[in-house]
Amino acid sequence: MQLQSKFLRKTLLAVAVGLAMQSALAIEPFPVRDIRVEGLQRVEAGTVFASMPVRVGDTYSDDKAAASIRALFALGLFKDVRIEVNADVLVVIVEERPSIADVDFSGTKEFDKDVLKKALRDIGLAEGRPFDKALVDRAEQELKNQYISRSMYAAEVVTTVTPIERNRVNLSFSVIEGDTAKISEIRIVGNKAFSESALRGQFDQDTGSWLSWYTKSNRYSRTKLNADIESLRSYYLTRGYLEFRVDSTQVAISPNKQDVSITINVTEGERFVVSKIQLQGNYLGKEEEFQSLIAIKAGEAYNVDQVTQTTKAFTDYFGNFGYAFARTQVRTEIDRTTNRVDIILQADPSRRAYVRRINVAGNDRTRDEVIRREFRQLEAAWYDGEKIRQSRNRVDRLGYFKEVSLETQEVADAPDQVDLTVKVEEKPTGSISLGAGLSSSDGLGLQFGFKQENAFGSGSSLGMEINTSKYNRTLVLSTTNPYITEDGVSRTIDVYQRTSKPYTDIDSYSLETAGASVRFGVPITDSDTIFLGGGVDRTTIVTGSYLPAVYQTFANEYGYTVNAYPLTVGWSRDTRDSALVPSTGKVMRTSGEWSVAGDLRYVRGTAQYQQFFPLSKKTTLAFNGEIALGAGTTSMSYPVFKNFYAGGLGSVRGFEQGSLTTAAQRAADQATTDALATGGAKKINFNAEILTPLPGGGNDRTLRMYGFFDAGGIYGTNESIQLGDLRTSVGIGISWISPVGPLRLAFAKPINKFENDKIQTMQFQIGTSF
Numbered sequence: 001m002q003l004q005s006k007f008l009r010k011t012l013l014a015v016a017v018g019l020a021m022q023s024a025l026a027i028e029p030f031p032v033r034d035i036r037v038e039g040l041q042r043v044e045a046g047t048v049f050a051s052m053p054v055r056v057g058d059t060y061s062d063d064k065a066a067a068s069i070r071a072l073f074a075l076g077l078f079k080d081v082r083i084e085v086n087a088d089v090l091v092v093i094v095e096e097r098p099s100i101a102d103v104d105f106s107g108t109k110e111f112d113k114d115v116l117k118k119a120l121r122d123i124g125l126a127e128g129r130p131f132d133k134a135l136v137d138r139a140e141q142e143l144k145n146q147y148i149s150r151s152m153y154a155a156e157v158v159t160t161v162t163p164i165e166r167n168r169v170n171l172s173f174s175v176i177e178g179d180t181a182k183i184s185e186i187r188i189v190g191n192k193a194f195s196e197s198a199l200r201g202q203f204d205q206d207t208g209s210w211l212s213w214y215t216k217s218n219r220y221s222r223t224k225l226n227a228d229i230e231s232l233r234s235y236y237l238t239r240g241y242l243e244f245r246v247d248s249t250q251v252a253i254s255p256n257k258q259d260v261s262i263t264i265n266v267t268e269g270e271r272f273v274v275s276k277i278q279l280q281g282n283y284l285g286k287e288e289e290f291q292s293l294i295a296i297k298a299g300e301a302y303n304v305d306q307v308t309q310t311t312k313a314f315t316d317y318f319g320n321f322g323y324a325f326a327r328t329q330v331r332t333e334i335d336r337t338t339n340r341v342d343i344i345l346q347a348d349p350s351r352r353a354y355v356r357r358i359n360v361a362g363n364d365r366t367r368d369e370v371i372r373r374e375f376r377q378l379e380a381a382w383y384d385g386e387k388i389r390q391s392r393n394r395v396d397r398l399g400y401f402k403e404v405s406l407e408t409q410e411v412a413d414a415p416d417q418v419d420l421t422v423k424v425e426e427k428p429t430g431s432i433s434l435g436a437g438l439s440s441s442d443g444l445g446l447q448f449g450f451k452q453e454n455a456f457g458s459g460s461s462l463g464m465e466i467n468t469s470k471y472n473r474t475l476v477l478s479t480t481n482p483y484i485t486e487d488g489v490s491r492t493i494d495v496y497q498r499t500s501k502p503y504t505d506i507d508s509y510s511l512e513t514a515g516a517s518v519r520f521g522v523p524i525t526d527s528d529t530i531f532l533g534g535g536v537d538r539t540t541i542v543t544g545s546y547l548p549a550v551y552q553t554f555a556n557e558y559g560y561t562v563n564a565y566p567l568t569v570g571w572s573r574d575t576r577d578s579a580l581v582p583s584t585g586k587v588m589r590t591s592g593e594w595s596v597a598g599d600l601r602y603v604r605g606t607a608q609y610q611q612f613f614p615l616s617k618k619t620t621l622a623f624n625g626e627i628a629l630g631a632g633t634t635s636m637s638y639p640v641f642k643n644f645y646a647g648g649l650g651s652v653r654g655f656e657q658g659s660l661t662t663a664a665q666r667a668a669d670q671a672t673t674d675a676l677a678t679g680g681a682k683k684i685n686f687n688a689e690i691l692t693p694l695p696g697g698g699n700d701r702t703l704r705m706y707g708f709f710d711a712g713g714i715y716g717t718n719e720s721i722q723l724g725d726l727r728t729s730v731g732i733g734i735s736w737i738s739p740v741g742p743l744r745l746a747f748a749k750p751i752n753k754f755e756n757d758k759i760q761t762m763q764f765q766i767g768t769s770f
Helices: 002-025 045-051 062-074 113-122 133-149 196-200 222-237 287-291 304-319 368-372 385-397 549-558 663-668
Strands: 034-038 078-086 089-096 099-106 156-164 168-176 182-189 245-253 259-267 273-281 327-335 340-348 354-361 401-411 414-426 430-439 443-452 461-468 472-481 490-500 510-523 528-542 561-574 585-598 602-614 620-632 682-693 703-715 727-738 741-752 762-766
Touching: 034 045, 045 062, 062 078, 062 089, 099 113, 113 133, 133 156, 133 168, 182 196, 222 245, 222 259, 222 304, 273 287, 287 304, 304 327, 304 340, 304 385, 354 368, 385 401, 385 414, 510 561, 528 549, 703 741
Parallel strands: 034 089, 099 168, 182 259, 273 340, 354 414
Antiparallel strands: 078 089, 156 168, 245 259, 327 340, 401 414, 430 443, 430 762, 443 461, 461 472, 472 490, 490 510, 510 528, 528 561, 561 585, 585 602, 602 620, 620 682, 682 703, 703 727, 727 741, 741 762
16 A cells, blocks of 8 residues: 555656646747758758748747648658747758668679669669668568569578768668579379379479479469469369368478478369259340350259350340340359259349440550451440450450450449440560571571561551572562551552572573562451452563473463463451460461463462361360462463462471472473472362470460471372372471560471472471461
């Protein structure tokens, strides 16, 4: 009791002293006659005056002084702020923070210094900015996080602050990166229905392979792990395991921070079979149409992909009638005694809407009109889901953008209106194509091409092709305007000059061809286009030694210089899911050429068919077939200059490009050691490929290997197509979607070949897709 009394007396005494001091320090309010600022070096006095809530003529108070100090500290420019009163004058005394003179990095091999400087600038740490220790600590931690994101857990960052003259400092971040931590083990615990290796095969991350230096698949990433877990969940949910769940995930790092071990604990649950599918809700009286859209199959295992496909099809179909806000909910009724599940699809079309405005975002280079002219959905028209999907796909097929997305926003205070926003992410649209062939007889031949698909953001294309091989020199210039009319009619203009000199002797013969053409493309549907055009073509035989008999015969019949004025017609259809790495869909093309005037009279045509079949998630089977025919239309023969050629990439790999000969050519040249390929009036070509990710490349579809079988042949005007005359080859290759375009490297072994055929066992090309 006595102790409590003493403590109470001391407490009351302390409170009394504090009140007395506060009373002594407090200043009676007074009108401020002047405000002075001391201690400024770089900061303008106006910045201080503008930040303070006290002005000359205001009544001073302790509260305003405290508010002034808080406001000046909030600027982040000062280490210390004090306010003193001298009569009726306020004196603001500040101590400025030092400014940052230089930011430097040492030991950073994983990141570019300019990238790091930009990252620090974004958080306020840059040259000329005030030095803030808190920001430095934050920057140091951010650097460590960047290294952790690349599995470099042993990275250490040491910051050195060096004061220099004029109240400035230099910042130096010294980094010891250490080695990259590798995934040493991935374990899946609790699996019974599928093997652990089969489940790990769904992951992009792995414990490493010979290609890990490229794929970096053995570097741990939390983002990638989350994606792998979703792939694992999808694997089970598409195979009937409706109640599958991931119980926990443990990531352990070894004491030396070099090895990462991942353990995923799962509960599979039972496998369920769909017993029936029911429709509930409002289907606009079109239940039969919606029934036809159901991808779920009764009697088969529950498949979440089929459920998602069905709900998306329902939403899209509602959208076709203007119901932009339609929702389809999925309910499941599980019978665990029989392991069967009923699926109930509950639909709510909500309300009908029309599109008020269409906005375009992200097109820094491409003009708005280039995107808007692809739209089939119009502003102030009823919302049409099918037209909106067509619009999005048409913009995507332009090939100018990495990503195209559509967002629908409700309009405030207008429940029957929506705005559409098209968001695009632009990509470089210039491409370079390179081609080469290596043979023991002819050495290295090079081809070069350049094309800008979206010149100046206009949607028009400009292209150039150059061939610098020893025997064939080519220069081709082309331009395409995809919209010369509002209906989407395109126009292509080509100008070309080709010189062929099969022998290097100065006095040997050569062929010179020059011409120009114009072609119009008329769209019939979103995937079908008809082409119409015409041109002028002039060919000259420059006489000299080694002139083949076929050319001399042609000159005797037509002359050494001939002109032709061909008309062209064509049709194409493309339904592939991707132009670069297709896994499904087909391509069909036909084209015809008819010379109606000039010295030559002929017709020639080609037909091509490609189809892609997905054998699995990773493997694709591809077929390509092509046939071409030409004939004279008068009593004069078919001109040799219009022959078709075969051999090489895109035809029969393992043979030099365009080197295959007809039976007549082989018979005429069997006494020589260098059979001359002058093409033929008929051509047939067949290719089959199986493409799969490169072993060790995980699921990366941009780097794949393929095995192939090729067959093809060339035939003269009076020769029938004999399958026994086809050249054939087999081989393997690597396909890589490189930064400059698709690259293909092929190693081929001819199976059926003839004497004097020109063999190329290795060929590569940049810019080809099959």
